[in-house]
Amino acid sequence: MYFNVLGEKVSGARYREMANAAKNRRELIAAGLTSRRDLFKMGLLTAGGMLVPKLGLSARARSVIPAANQLASPATRSFVQPLFIMPQATPVPSLNPAPTIAPDTAAGESRTRNHQGFAQFPPNRFFNVVQQAFQVSQSPDLPLQTIWGFNDGTNLCSPGPTYASGYFGSSHNKFGRAHSNLVRNNNGLPTVQHNGGFGIPSVTTHLHNGHTPSESDGFPCDFFEIGHFYDQHYPNVAAGINSNFPGTGDINESLSTLWYHDHRVDFTSQNTYKGLLGYYLLFNDLDTGEETTGFRLPSYPQFDIPLVFADKVYDPKTGLLAFDLFNLDGILGDKFLVNGRVQPFFEVQPRRYRFRLLDTGPSRFYEFFLTDLNNLSATNQYWVIANDGNLLPAPVKVTSVRIGVAERVDIIIDFSAFAGKTIYLENRLNQINGQGPVIFSTSGTGATECNCPEILPAGGGNLLMQFRVSGTSVADNSADPATQTFYSLPSTAGTPAVVRTFKFDRLNGQWSINGQFMDCNNIRVHVQPNSIEHWILTNATGDWTHPVHIHLEEHQILTRTTPATGSARNPPTLAVERSRKDVVQLHPNERVELFFRFRDWVGRYPLHCHNVVHEDHAMMLRWEVDPNGGDHVEVP
Amino acid sequence: MHHPSRRNLLSLLGMAPVAGAALSANAAGATQSFAPETQADARERVRQRYFPDVPLRTQDNKKVHFYEDLIKNKIVTINFFYAKCEGVCPGISANLVRVQKLLGDRVGREIFMYSISLKPEEDTPAVLKEYAQSYHVRPGWKFLTGDPADIELLRRSLGFTNPDPKLDKDKSQHTGNIRYGNEPLMLWAACPGLAHAEWIAESIGWVDRSRVQNPVARP
Numbered sequence: 001m002y003f004n005v006l007g008e009k010v011s012g013a014r015y016r017e018m019a020n021a022a023k024n025r026r027e028l029i030a031a032g033l034t035s036r037r038d039l040f041k042m043g044l045l046t047a048g049g050m051l052v053p054k055l056g057l058s059a060r061a062r063s064v065i066p067a068a069n070q071l072a073s074p075a076t077r078s079f080v081q082p083l084f085i086m087p088q089a090t091p092v093p094s095l096n097p098a099p100t101i102a103p104d105t106a107a108g109e110s111r112t113r114n115h116q117g118f119a120q121f122p123p124n125r126f127f128n129v130v131q132q133a134f135q136v137s138q139s140p141d142l143p144l145q146t147i148w149g150f151n152d153g154t155n156l157c158s159p160g161p162t163y164a165s166g167y168f169g170s171s172h173n174k175f176g177r178a179h180s181n182l183v184r185n186n187n188g189l190p191t192v193q194h195n196g197g198f199g200i201p202s203v204t205t206h207l208h209n210g211h212t213p214s215e216s217d218g219f220p221c222d223f224f225e226i227g228h229f230y231d232q233h234y235p236n237v238a239a240g241i242n243s244n245f246p247g248t249g250d251i252n253e254s255l256s257t258l259w260y261h262d263h264r265v266d267f268t269s270q271n272t273y274k275g276l277l278g279y280y281l282l283f284n285d286l287d288t289g290e291e292t293t294g295f296r297l298p299s300y301p302q303f304d305i306p307l308v309f310a311d312k313v314y315d316p317k318t319g320l321l322a323f324d325l326f327n328l329d330g331i332l333g334d335k336f337l338v339n340g341r342v343q344p345f346f347e348v349q350p351r352r353y354r355f356r357l358l359d360t361g362p363s364r365f366y367e368f369f370l371t372d373l374n375n376l377s378a379t380n381q382y383w384v385i386a387n388d389g390n391l392l393p394a395p396v397k398v399t400s401v402r403i404g405v406a407e408r409v410d411i412i413i414d415f416s417a418f419a420g421k422t423i424y425l426e427n428r429l430n431q432i433n434g435q436g437p438v439i440f441s442t443s444g445t446g447a448t449e450c451n452c453p454e455i456l457p458a459g460g461g462n463l464l465m466q467f468r469v470s471g472t473s474v475a476d477n478s479a480d481p482a483t484q485t486f487y488s489l490p491s492t493a494g495t496p497a498v499v500r501t502f503k504f505d506r507l508n509g510q511w512s513i514n515g516q517f518m519d520c521n522n523i524r525v526h527v528q529p530n531s532i533e534h535w536i537l538t539n540a541t542g543d544w545t546h547p548v549h550i551h552l553e554e555h556q557i558l559t560r561t562t563p564a565t566g567s568a569r570n571p572p573t574l575a576v577e578r579s580r581k582d583v584v585q586l587h588p589n590e591r592v593e594l595f596f597r598f599r600d601w602v603g604r605y606p607l608h609c610h611n612v613v614h615e616d617h618a619m620m621l622r623w624e625v626d627p628n629g630g631d632h633v634e635v636p
Numbered sequence: 637m638h639h640p641s642r643r644n645l646l647s648l649l650g651m652a653p654v655a656g657a658a659l660s661a662n663a664a665g666a667t668q669s670f671a672p673e674t675q676a677d678a679r680e681r682v683r684q685r686y687f688p689d690v691p692l693r694t695q696d697n698k699k700v701h702f703y704e705d706l707i708k709n710k711i712v713t714i715n716f717f718y719a720k721c722e723g724v725c726p727g728i729s730a731n732l733v734r735v736q737k738l739l740g741d742r743v744g745r746e747i748f749m750y751s752i753s754l755k756p757e758e759d760t761p762a763v764l765k766e767y768a769q770s771y772h773v774r775p776g777w778k779f780l781t782g783d784p785a786d787i788e789l790l791r792r793s794l795g796f797t798n799p800d801p802k803l804d805k806d807k808s809q810h811t812g813n814i815r816y817g818n819e820p821l822m823l824w825a826a827c828p829g830l831a832h833a834e835w836i837a838e839s840i841g842w843v844d845r846s847r848v849q850n851p852v853a854r855p
């Protein structure tokens with residue numbers, strides 16, 4: 001029995017038509033219908049209102065089992081609106097009432113624990129941010145959308161204003177100083193009676209990848225309600241500051257590209273889909289934000305552009321953002337947004353740019369290619385310089401890079417090779433449901449990566465944004481990545497205090513870790529402060545890929561064991577994975593072993609799948625750095 | 637000329653609706669015509685998308701309609717099961733008994749619990765009654781059966797599905813999650829049926845906005 005969008009029964013023939021959508025689409029491409037004009041016809045470059053020439057070409061219709069209630073967005077034109085660049089967050093001179101070490105409960109603060117680093121790193125820059133609803137155009141072909149964003153008193157937007165700060169101990173960055181930030185997050189959201197169909201006005205804002213004291217981390221269970229506030233202290237210190245690199249932190253633990261997002265337990269997918277996320281960038285004496293100093297990376301903000309990727313669905317009748325409330329597996333959209341706008345264009349100069357790419361999901365993986373629609377057979381390369389916001393030992397030249405939800409890569413594109421042309425950033429990863437990329441083969445040998453996902457032909461994927469490259473040559477003071485080196489990887493030597501195993505599983509549709517489920521009151525792991533541990537993640541969920549995130553400390557991948565051969569790869573095959581990471585892609589049936597050194601701060605943190613739909617359905621656990629000592633439970 | 641079912645079919649197939657086409661192709665910057673939406677409209681949109689008003693029967697052999705009688709204006713929990721299920725069902729049902737106790741007399745007054753049979757052919761109202769009695773279920777928790785096609789429509793509409801077609805057909809592999817929500821507020825979430833009962837009860841409390849605590853201090 002088969003159903004259409006309204007739950008009406010449809011014939012088996014109609015159902016097969018829908019299931020064949022992807023195949024049809026690829027057949028068209030194989031048939032050579034890849035000119036710009038044909039791509040328009042096919043809906044790949046959705047020109048408004050043109051009917052596709054063959055049934056079922058939408059990514060949304062490509063689900064093997066269409067649920068009864070899948071929507072398909074109305075038509076929108078591509079590349080008709082400019083890229084939105086989030087403004088820099090604006091500090092305020094002071095906060096009233098002044099921040100305090102103990103929670104200021106009387107004034108309406110919802111923090112439940114004292115600040116750990118307040119006295120040691122007194123805040124010297126203050127932000128007063130209100131999370132609130134506002135209206136925005138995400139496409140000129142859609143009505144105004146009421147979404148949730150961040151208001152720093154100067155700008156109200158989603159993605160929210162970009163925090164840009166100097167690291168502790170740094171003075172030669174673009175700000176000429178170090179910042180210890182105190183962000184007062186105020187919940188000014190409308191009552192739930194005005195949520196437009198999804199989202200809960202109860203929030204906790206996580207600084208993703210921050211080496212942040214627990215009480216300021218945005219722990220999922222630290223949510224607070226309308227009319228209250230929560231002071232989050234970000235000392236911006238490198239790991240090691242209170243442990244193995246006392247007083248300075250380890251420069252090789254420097255972070256660059258962080259982001260903030262709502263982490264409200266059980267409701268993260270809805271609240272982030274609604275807009276509660278943004279970028280948080282850190283600069284130091286090497287990654288200065290100025291292309292004439294330090295590593296000489298393209299200057300922020302002119303040539304250093306943070307990009308937020310998200311896929312969404314709009315209701316075909318109202319044109320309003322729709323969230324699939326009753327999805328347990330993962331949500332895919334059929335509209336691709338960059339910085340909160342559907343398929344924008346960006347005018348660039350023929351020189352090097354640094355782009356920071358962030359996948360905000362809810363559930364989609366991306367593999368980014370540069371595509372010239374007038375020369376589809378060309379191999380267009382770019383440089384990956386950072387993984388999860390951490391500069392690599394040296395840039396890696398690639399034709400593509402793949403990221404999952406919450407992962408970031410910083411890349412450098414040299415547009416001088418494309419002067420006068422129009423090119424596209426294209427996602428060519430085939431994904432048809434929440435399981436993750438379509439896996440082509442789980443075999444693989446030698447240097448080839450296993451769990452090979454299906455890559456769509458050039459021009460046959462999702463064109464995310466358009467670069468219009470000026471023909472007029474300009475100065476470029478940034479360094480050639482081919483000549484650069486960045487940070488060394490911190491040592492992974494040392495005997496772990498304990499080797500723990502976390503099995504990611506699915507029991508009758510219930511997402512679990514070691515057979516248990518998220519519970520804010522259940523502390524599953526106690527870690528000894530300033531100790532080394534190895535955490536092994538295994539994937540027992542069959543065809544599912546999980547982007548797994550662990551707060552507080554970054555990890556390095558020691559081994560990634562492939563299912564077919566059982567052989568461990570040490571170091572990981574992909575050069576970009578020889579890095580510090582805070583999210584690891586756990587492919588079908590894989591086992592990864594991670595190195596951790598838990599330092600400097602104590603308290604509660606989560607480990608979770610960052611497919612936010614899995615996360616909201618309990619594929620998460622609470623662990624703690626416990627000043628009273630760690631446990632040695634190997635299967636927590 | 638634009639019959640609703642045709643329009644929906646086109647949408648399902650990812651094609652541009654013809655009406656939208658004519659408008660947006662008009663001129664650069666032209667917007668398609670979309671009706672403005674109130675919160676009541678949004679609620680109606682959620683109802684149409686997820687809550688078919690199919691007829692069901694309770695363990696007391698009473699005829700009820702899913703949306704009008706069970707969901708509308710209520711805080712609810714929904715799970716799927718069948719009486720002879722020997723996999724996750726017994727554990728989940730026993731867990732829900734604990735949840736019902738923890739929620740006390742709010743169940744049946746503010747919060748309503750529903751367990752829907754995946755094997756309506758064999759789970760007659762009488763079978764469901766016996767099942768409920770064996771777990772000492774108290775008032776406010778309905779066990780539901782109905783026409784197999786209606787149950788299947790409900791299961792799909794409420795998202796209790798598996799993307800793997802083989803697993804989706806295998807009833808022993810059915811989804812063990814508990815959906816909880818507040819219909820008028822359009823607040824919906826879910827948690828595993830085998831999670832700690834105390835945690836499930838706390839989670840259900842989040843959608844009852846009259847009882848929200850701030851902050852929740854935890855050891």
